[in-house]
Amino acid sequence: xxxxxxxxxxxxxxxxxxxxxxxxxxxxxxxxxxxxxxxxxxxxxxxxxxxxxxxxxxxxxxxxxxxxxxxxxxxxxxxxxxxxxxxxxxxxxxxxxxxxxxxxxxxxxxxxxxxxxxxxxxxxxxxxxxxxxxxxxxxxxxxxxxxxxxxxxxxxxxxxxxxxxxxxxxxxxxxxxxxxxxxxxxxxxxxxxxxxxxxxxxxxxxxxxxxxxxxxxxxxxxxxxxxxxxxxxxxxxxxxxxxxxxxxxxxxxxxxxxxxxxxxxxxxxxxxxxxxxxxxxxxxxxxxxxxxxxxxxxxxxxxxxxxxxxxxxxxxxxxxxxxxxxxxxxxxxxxxxxxxxxxxxxxxxxxxxxxxxxxxxxxxx
Numbered sequence: 001x002x003x004x005x006x007x008x009x010x011x012x013x014x015x016x017x018x019x020x021x022x023x024x025x026x027x028x029x030x031x032x033x034x035x036x037x038x039x040x041x042x043x044x045x046x047x048x049x050x051x052x053x054x055x056x057x058x059x060x061x062x063x064x065x066x067x068x069x070x071x072x073x074x075x076x077x078x079x080x081x082x083x084x085x086x087x088x089x090x091x092x093x094x095x096x097x098x099x100x101x102x103x104x105x106x107x108x109x110x111x112x113x114x115x116x117x118x119x120x121x122x123x124x125x126x127x128x129x130x131x132x133x134x135x136x137x138x139x140x141x142x143x144x145x146x147x148x149x150x151x152x153x154x155x156x157x158x159x160x161x162x163x164x165x166x167x168x169x170x171x172x173x174x175x176x177x178x179x180x181x182x183x184x185x186x187x188x189x190x191x192x193x194x195x196x197x198x199x200x201x202x203x204x205x206x207x208x209x210x211x212x213x214x215x216x217x218x219x220x221x222x223x224x225x226x227x228x229x230x231x232x233x234x235x236x237x238x239x240x241x242x243x244x245x246x247x248x249x250x251x252x253x254x255x256x257x258x259x260x261x262x263x264x265x266x267x268x269x270x271x272x273x274x275x276x277x278x279x280x281x282x283x284x285x286x287x288x289x290x291x292x293x294x295x296x297x298x299x300x301x302x303x304x305x306x307x308x309x310x311x312x313x314x315x316x317x318x319x320x321x322x323x324x325x326x327x328x329x330x331x332x333x334x335x336x337x338x339x340x341x342x343x344x345x346x347x348x349x350x351x352x353x354x355x356x357x358x359x360x361x362x363x364x365x
Contacts, residue, residue, distance in 0.1 A: 008036030008191050009070050009160040011056065016065035018051055025051040026062065027217035033161075033195060038187050040196040040204040043214035044240070049197045050165060051217075056195065057163050058082050069160060085154030089166045091146045093138040093153075099125070100134040103152045110157065124152045127186065144175045151183075155190070164196040168203065180206050201241050205229070213237055229288075235363045238286040245292075245332045247285040247360065251277045258357065261285065266328045268305045271358040284363050289322070289335035291359035294345070295352040306354045307332070311345045321345070325353055 011033040018026040026048050033039045041049035054060040056067060058079035066073050074082055093102050104121045112120075125131045128148040138146055147167060154162055164183075168176045184207055187194050198204050204211050205225040212222045213236075221233040232238035235246070249263035258271050261283060270285065277283055295306050309327035321344055323334045334353055338344075345351050 009193050010035050010068075011161055011193060011195065012066075012068040012071070013052070013056075014066040014068065016052070016055060016062050016067065018055060018060060018062050024048075024217045026055065029065070029217070029219055031212055031219060031222065033193060036191045036193055038184070038194040038196070038207060038209045040198055040208040040211045041214060042198055042201065042204040042211050042240075044199060046216075047214040048217035049199075049214050052214075053163055053165055053195065053197045056161075057084055057086050083157070083160045085157070085159035085162045087147075087150050087154045087162070087164045087167045089169055091138070091150045093146060093149055095138055098135050098137060099130060099141070099149050102138070102149055103156050106153060106157045120156055121152075124156045127155070127189075128152045128182075143171050144179060147171065147179065151186075155192075159192065161193045161195060164194065166198055167196075169198070169200070176203070177206075183207060205241075213240065230361070232286065232361065232363060235284060235286070235365050238361060238363045243289050243333055243335070245287045245289070245330075246363075247287060247329055247332075249283065249285075251279050251281045251283060254279055263329045266307070268307075268329070269303055269357040270360060270362070272360075272362040277362075284365075285360035286363045287332065287355065287360045289333040292332060292334035292336075292353050292355050294334070294336055295354040304354050304356055306352055308350065308352045311347050311349050311351050314345060314347050316344065323351070325351055327353070 013029050013031045016026050016029045017024065029052060041052055043049045051060060055062045058077060062075065067075050094105070100121055103125060104117045107117045107120060122131060122134065125134055128151055130145060130148050130152065133141065133145065138149065141149065150167070168179055171179065180203060196207060208225060210222060210224055211228055213220045213228065215236055221228060221237050228237060228241055232241065238244050247263055249261040252260040252262045252267060254277060257273060257276065258269065259277055260267050261270050307327045307329060309325040311323050312326045312331070313324035315322040316338065319338055321336045321338050323336065323345060325332050325334060332353060
């Protein structure tokens with residue numbers, strides 16, 4: 001394993017399509033993955049993300065479109081000729097083989113000499129922190145260790161691209177978070193192109209340089225985690241990527257990027273970039289819970305929106321309190337740091353929440 005010395009490869013999809021009967025699993029998907037990039041395919045069940053990954057790997061034959069590796073069409077290449085490392089959710093380890101034999105298997109079928117196999121296997125096992133476990137069987141390992149073996153097996157032959165099909169979904173939350181960090185560090189050290197499939201928004205946000213969000217076989221939006229979170233292309237993206245409260249109302253007055261939105265007879269101030277709304281237009285706003293604060297009588301700006309309400313749900317989440325507040329605008333979720341922000345607010349207590357005019361995101365269907 002030659003860390004960060006293998007030339008990273010590009011991957012591209014052009015108008016890729018796949019139907020199963022009357023259902024479009026992949027619908028005219030075009031996507032570019034840069035050399036050495038870590039990109040995630042994120043979407044709900046049935047959105048087409050796994051079908052795309054399987055088409056890239058060669059396990060599914062697309063009905064139309066092109067798959068390009070470094071600009072060369074590879075649609076007709078069988079999976080074993082594509083030189084892609086694939087890591088599955090279920091590990092797919094050989095139970096009767098040792099860790100060393102499992103990891104070395106892709107090299108043995110390629111005719112690599114025994115000496116080279118030993119050297120490369122131990123190098124990649126050290127990379128995933130499993131060197132001392134080389135002689136153990138899979139059943140003697142924890143779930144996290146087995147997943148590291150599967151990853152080592154996918155990396156040992158220095159693949160052009162690593163494809164990860166929900167590799168951490170069967171692990172508990174704490175271990176999953178630890179392996180997310182390890183995978184990001186490993187990716188940075190190797191410089192190999194990674195494509196991850198996941199339905200876990202937090203996982204995609206934590207691991208990816210860019211995310212492609214899918215819905216019904218189509219890519220809805222592609223961007224960095226910050227771009228998608230802060231500037232969602234539509235309501236689906238805003239709702240799918242993290243908690244949010246949607247506020248719908250009628251534009252009452254406009255002054256450039258600032259306008260007044262009337263919701264249930266209550267007016268709030270909004271600052272949003274173009275397109276500039278029109279008076280009388282019905283709009284929807286997405287308000288992230290971390291942008292909502294508890295008013296403490298020392299308002300940061302007199303233009304901030306302040307709404308009185310009542311706590312109808314309260315949850316302590318360690319570093320934060322999660323409140324759902326019943327207000328004249330409807331229920332609004334607030335995520336408040338648990339340190340330095342006053343005493344916790346119990347269910348039923350009155351509360352005044354506030355947010356800046358530019359805190360809410362203008363979204364369209």
